[in-house]
Amino acid sequence: MKRSHIIGIVLIAAAIGIIISTAGDASTYVSFEDAYVMAKNGDSKSIHVVGELTHDASGEVTGIYPSPNKLSFRFIMQDEKGKKQEVYYNEPMPADFTRSEKVVVIGSYHDDLFVADKILMKCPSKYQETTVNAEM
Numbered sequence: 001m002k003r004s005h006i007i008g009i010v011l012i013a014a015a016i017g018i019i020i021s022t023a024g025d026a027s028t029y030v031s032f033e034d035a036y037v038m039a040k041n042g043d044s045k046s047i048h049v050v051g052e053l054t055h056d057a058s059g060e061v062t063g064i065y066p067s068p069n070k071l072s073f074r075f076i077m078q079d080e081k082g083k084k085q086e087v088y089y090n091e092p093m094p095a096d097f098t099r100s101e102k103v104v105v106i107g108s109y110h111d112d113l114f115v116a117d118k119i120l121m122k123c124p125s126k127y128q129e130t131t132v133n134a135e136m
Helices: 003-025 032-040
Strands: 047-055 064-066 073-079 084-089 102-110 113-122
Touching: 032 047, 032 102, 084 102
Parallel strands: 084 113
Antiparallel strands: 047 073, 047 102, 064 073, 073 084, 102 113
């Protein structure tokens, strides 16, 4: 076998190894119920849960409880299946958190509490222009 063939095979094998090891670390999107079952079965990998913040009748966000020093907070989130769950985040509340349309929490269950390692937010439509200027 030529030396270039051997180098090519080694590079392909290394690429396959990297892809396989990365795929094992990928987290999945599930509901709170599925995440809870996974945690009870010993699965401790990070889980993505998509949902919304809870609102009262007037549309105001409810269920946000900042810590006294504002360095962490808890909030109530409703997943896409309708289950409400308290989520703990050990970081300050992100800017515009209460204005987000959708929230993705990435983390895992610790007993009956979902602990988020990261929070992703879908920006509200305030960033979209509602009218087009006809003046040019």
